[in-house]
Amino acid sequence: FQDQAEQFFRSGHTNNWAVLVCTSRFWFNYRHVANTLSVYRSVKRLGIPDSHIVLMLADDMACNPRNPKPATVFSHKNMELNVYGDDVEVDYRSYEVTVENFLRVLTGRIPPSTPRSKRLLSDDRSNILIYMTGHGGNGFLKFQDSEEITNVELADAFEQMWQKRRYNELLFIIDTCQGASMYERFYSPNIMALASSQVGEDSLSHQPDLGIGVHLMDRYTFYVLEFLEEIHPASQTNMNDLFQVCPKSLCVSTPGHRTDLFQRDPQNVLITDFFGSVRKVEITAETLSLNRDVPGLESKFPEEELATEPLKYAEQLPVAQIIHQKPKQKDWHPPGGFILGLWALIIMVFFKTYGIKHMKHVF
Amino acid sequence: QVQLVVPMAVVFAPGSVPGDLPRPLPFRDVQEMEISVNLRTSVTSRCEMRYRSTTALEEAALAAATAREADAALYPLQDATLGSLTMYVVPETSSLLPQGTSVYVGKHRSALVRAGGSLAALQARLREVTQVMSFTASSIAAALSDRVPDGQLGPDARRNLKSSLGYEITFSLLNPDPKSHTVDWDIEGAVNRFVKPVLDKLSLVANFSVDSQILYYAVLGVTPRYDKESSSFLLSAHSLPHVINPVEARLGSSAASLYPVLNFLLYVPERSHSPLYIQDKDGAPVSTNAFHSPRWGGIMVYNVEAPASPQASLPLHVDVDMARVMEVFLAQLRLLFGLSREEVPPEFLLESPGNEGLADWELDHLLWAHTVENIATVSTTLTSLAQLLDKIGNIVIKDDVASEVYRAVASVQSAVTELSLGHLLAAFQASKEAVTCSERAFFDPSLLHLLYFPDDQKFAIYIPLFLPMAVPILLSLAKIVRETRLRKKEPTKMD
Numbered sequence: 001f002q003d004q005a006e007q008f009f010r011s012g013h014t015n016n017w018a019v020l021v022c023t024s025r026f027w028f029n030y031r032h033v034a035n036t037l038s039v040y041r042s043v044k045r046l047g048i049p050d051s052h053i054v055l056m057l058a059d060d061m062a063c064n065p066r067n068p069k070p071a072t073v074f075s076h077k078n079m080e081l082n083v084y085g086d087d088v089e090v091d092y093r094s095y096e097v098t099v100e101n102f103l104r105v106l107t108g109r110i111p112p113s114t115p116r117s118k119r120l121l122s123d124d125r126s127n128i129l130i131y132m133t134g135h136g137g138n139g140f141l142k143f144q145d146s147e148e149i150t151n152v153e154l155a156d157a158f159e160q161m162w163q164k165r166r167y168n169e170l171l172f173i174i175d176t177c178q179g180a181s182m183y184e185r186f187y188s189p190n191i192m193a194l195a196s197s198q199v200g201e202d203s204l205s206h207q208p209d210l211g212i213g214v215h216l217m218d219r220y221t222f223y224v225l226e227f228l229e230e231i232h233p234a235s236q237t238n239m240n241d242l243f244q245v246c247p248k249s250l251c252v253s254t255p256g257h258r259t260d261l262f263q264r265d266p267q268n269v270l271i272t273d274f275f276g277s278v279r280k281v282e283i284t285a286e287t288l289s290l291n292r293d294v295p296g297l298e299s300k301f302p303e304e305e306l307a308t309e310p311l312k313y314a315e316q317l318p319v320a321q322i323i324h325q326k327p328k329q330k331d332w333h334p335p336g337g338f339i340l341g342l343w344a345l346i347i348m349v350f351f352k353t354y355g356i357k358h359m360k361h362v363f
Numbered sequence: 364q365v366q367l368v369v370p371m372a373v374v375f376a377p378g379s380v381p382g383d384l385p386r387p388l389p390f391r392d393v394q395e396m397e398i399s400v401n402l403r404t405s406v407t408s409r410c411e412m413r414y415r416s417t418t419a420l421e422e423a424a425l426a427a428a429t430a431r432e433a434d435a436a437l438y439p440l441q442d443a444t445l446g447s448l449t450m451y452v453v454p455e456t457s458s459l460l461p462q463g464t465s466v467y468v469g470k471h472r473s474a475l476v477r478a479g480g481s482l483a484a485l486q487a488r489l490r491e492v493t494q495v496m497s498f499t500a501s502s503i504a505a506a507l508s509d510r511v512p513d514g515q516l517g518p519d520a521r522r523n524l525k526s527s528l529g530y531e532i533t534f535s536l537l538n539p540d541p542k543s544h545t546v547d548w549d550i551e552g553a554v555n556r557f558v559k560p561v562l563d564k565l566s567l568v569a570n571f572s573v574d575s576q577i578l579y580y581a582v583l584g585v586t587p588r589y590d591k592e593s594s595s596f597l598l599s600a601h602s603l604p605h606v607i608n609p610v611e612a613r614l615g616s617s618a619a620s621l622y623p624v625l626n627f628l629l630y631v632p633e634r635s636h637s638p639l640y641i642q643d644k645d646g647a648p649v650s651t652n653a654f655h656s657p658r659w660g661g662i663m664v665y666n667v668e669a670p671a672s673p674q675a676s677l678p679l680h681v682d683v684d685m686a687r688v689m690e691v692f693l694a695q696l697r698l699l700f701g702l703s704r705e706e707v708p709p710e711f712l713l714e715s716p717g718n719e720g721l722a723d724w725e726l727d728h729l730l731w732a733h734t735v736e737n738i739a740t741v742s743t744t745l746t747s748l749a750q751l752l753d754k755i756g757n758i759v760i761k762d763d764v765a766s767e768v769y770r771a772v773a774s775v776q777s778a779v780t781e782l783s784l785g786h787l788l789a790a791f792q793a794s795k796e797a798v799t800c801s802e803r804a805f806f807d808p809s810l811l812h813l814l815y816f817p818d819d820q821k822f823a824i825y826i827p828l829f830l831p832m833a834v835p836i837l838l839s840l841a842k843i844v845r846e847t848r849l850r851k852k853e854p855t856k857m858d
Binding site: 014015044047048049050051100103104107108109110111116119121123124125160163164165233234276277278279280281282283284285286287288289290291292345346349350352353 | 508522525557584600603604605606607608609611612614615616620621623641643649650651653654655656657658659661663686689690691693694695697698703704705715716717718720743744747750751805806807808809810811836839840842843
């Protein structure tokens with residue numbers, strides 16, 4: 001039992017968070033949503049509550065009009081495993097999944113009106129799992145078919161998190177083409193990264209399902225899901241086993257990992273340190289001795305309301321005038337300096353080169 | 364560098380003055396100690412001691428029968444500002460302190476110390492008392508835990524609640540078997556009678572909000588074992604970490620506030636698993652039947668007595684003894700904040716704080732730790748903000764962000780000054796203001812840097828735009844320059 005006690009104290013974290021991002025939309029990218037939902041399902045099963053998971057899905061596959069089985073997202077052909085389930089809680093959905101929102105979630109620079117479920121309220125004792133999937137390239141990941149996040153921005157975001165001690169340890173998993181390029185630029189401590197393919201390789205998808213008509217999962221996440229299904233909250237499997245998941249024979253691409261920034265040996269890092277939520281617990285040995293004969297404190301009456309001026313609306317134009325008002329003239333601004341200078345240069349050169357005699361044709 | 368000053372008054376009762384005083388009473392003395400956190404940071408602690416002899420009123424108070432009465436009588440006569448300490452030295456033969464104890468620490472900010480013969484022995488004892496009543500090197504190091512190199516701190520160091528502007532406390536009653544037990548708990552009354560006094564005392568430290576809920580059919584994640592010897596069910600200590608997770612998903616939290624939540628759960632076991640006891644590491648049942656998790660909260664198992672007659676009709680009505688429950692919950696609250704009384708030397712006698720929940724000096728303990736932690740947080744935040752702005756030159760700083768930064772800097776400077784003067788309350792409030800301003804400045808939504816353009820992207824965008832346009836311009840410019848040069852060379856060659 002002493003060993004177990006040691007292990008509990010080895011990791012040093014008191015809570016777990018997960019940020020799961022699917023960045024691609026459109027029906028044929030069904031597999032990316034299925035990837036993310038599989039990881040979501042495993043993480044919930046192993047104990048992380050919804051309040052500690054930020055799930056970002058760029059498109060809705062379960063209720064997509066092209067889904068022959070509505071309200072389901074399957075991860076295996078023959079429709080064996082419905083990863084959508086009954087209690088999925090998507091925090092950022094469809095067009096809210098943007099690079100800006102993702103970086104805001106990571107760095108914490110969120111407008112004050114954002115609800116608690118959309119925030120990453122981690123502290124210096126949090127282990128965070130970040131999973132991203134979608135279409136990527138050498139050094140970037142495509143969001144929503146219209147923008148991209150570069151590996152430098154991601155590394156800077158992680159550095160911002162480290163500066164503010166928003167994580168104790170971070171596990172970054174990415175399943176895209178050339179995924180290893182995304183973790184090349186990390187420089188903050190305590191980050192471990194896994195990717196589904198090296199630079200120059202494509203990550204391939206698993207089988208298509210003929211009933212649904214699309215590929216259901218990507219290979220790497222499919223085998224990771226199989227691996228995670230064997231894990232239960234008390235298991236002692238460590239990260240080295242996760243590194244072996246999906247060898248080249250099964251995955252066709254070569255998964256990579258990066259542990260040089262991580263302080264502990266991956267041998268000592270349990271899978272449940274990131275995917276599950278095993279709490280440190282202490283027996284309460286002390287009690288407080290209370291005097292039971294205390295009368296209840298009278299509930300404080302609300303303070304008398306101060307007399308305030310009656311509220312009134314600010315001066316407003318009568319409605320009729322507003323309707324018939326002409327549109328406000330936008331103030332005319334002279335063109336900016338650069339444009340002016342450029343045009344002056346062009347005109348001067350033209351007339352100098354070809355002679356001043358052309359002026360009379362212009363005017 | 365931060366200097367922590369503890370103003371202390373040492374009052375000698377008649378008959379307790381040591382023989383080897385350097386100067387006649389009253390006089391002042393200063394003791395300094397350096398707490399080094401890492402290679403570059405260190406905190407100095409300074410004890411400013413004023414030695415004097417008792418006044419007539421104090422002598423009368425010290426003539427009381429027990430230490431507790433003496434402490435109560437002395438309280439109105441002391442200078443009880445936050446952070447200060449008063450030590451009354453009583454003669455060695457005094458009967459105020461029971462046999463075997465050499466120090467009695469009261470509920471407020473004073474202690475009765477038995478004279479130890481020489482001044483040096485007395486000073487050693489006073490140092491021990493100061494460490495118990497204000498701060499120790501390890502508590503300061505724990506407050507500055509992110510600056511201490513890993514491995515030097517024990518595993519317990521980072522488990523206290525982080526200093527925050529507010530905390531939410533949620534009391535939950537878990538009834539997994541409503542068919543067998545109808546559980547009634549007078550939580551509102553219990554909160555008014557027992558919890559409010561404690562929270563009122565802690566209101567200096569942070570804002571607290573309390574709510575409560577009852578959850579039905581909420582089971583623990585672990586099946587307890589049946590133990591034939593004691594004919595009860597046992598939850599072993601190593602299965603406790605897995606108990607919390609299935610419940611946590613159902614606990615919920617307030618959507619509006621961002622303060623850390625402390626959950627206190629009262630679990631009434633099912634009839635088929637009653638009575639349920641928690642086993643500690645050695646296999647003995649825990650007397651409180653409760654456990655807690657750092658930075659999260661606590662769980663207590665409340666066993667319902669089996670009904671007298673086996674034919675009692677279900678569901679049984681259960682009236683929860685809130686006083687017993689609150690004793691445990693409030694003790695867990697103290698432990699979550701780090702106020703443990705376990706590391707006190709054996710010859711110390713600590714007065715129980717009673718319904719207030721914590722003694723004045725324990726409040727000071729919290730304030731010292733939180734003030735130091737706040738100051739460290741502010742300096743880290745502002746430094747990293749400055750580094751961010753250095754690196755990304757084209758972020759626009761709004762005026763209110765700038766003013767928050769100025770306010771944060773001014774507040775943290777005043778906090779450090781107040782600490783060096785010994786005004787703990789003013790220092791704590793300044794540090795709280797500094798933390799608020801610096802967090803607002805750092806997490807301002809406008810400081811997002813989405814402006815990274817790698818060089819090859821810049822070339823890729825601008826070259827196709829400007830190169831075709833620039834070719835005739837550059838060629839023409841070259842032609843002009845050539846013509847001007849030729850004209851200069853032959854100014855007179857005109858036809």
